Amino acid sequence: MKTFFKILLSLSLLLAVLALAGGFAVWQELASHPEVQISVNGETLPLHELHAMHWSGLVLGGLITGFVLLLVLPLALLLGLGLPMLIVASVLGLGLLALVGVGGLLLSPLLLLGLPLWLLLRDRRPAPEKPQAATATQA
Secondary structure, three states: OHHHHHHHHHHHHHHHHHHHHHHHHHHHHHHHOOOOOEEEOOEEEOHHHOOHHHHHHHHHHHHHHHHHHHHHHHHHHHHHHHHHHHHHHHHHHHHHHHHHHHHHHHHHHHHHHHHHHHHHHOOOOOOOOOOOOOOOOOO
């Protein structure tokens, strides 16, 4: 099972690196053709006019997005879905434990009658010994 997770992690990292390389290649292709424009809601984004502070804003936005996707979203899913499922499973487990306890209590007279009967009727002879395999001789 450990190797499966290692392979899954390495494939995920490879996919992330390929996505980064693909994004870089698309960005370089857009930068090499000044006539290509990106339009969002009818507003044109001037890629060639981005200054240093624009780049820092883009990097900061990317870091915040990565933080949210890698940490906040899994924790929200874990606490929003995993915790209620754990609570339900523990309540069902306690109910099952209570049923087993009640069953043991109800069947205890039969167990008290059956235990001496089993002790009296069991075979007390020791099991025949099996011949041991020949050990390898040391040279």
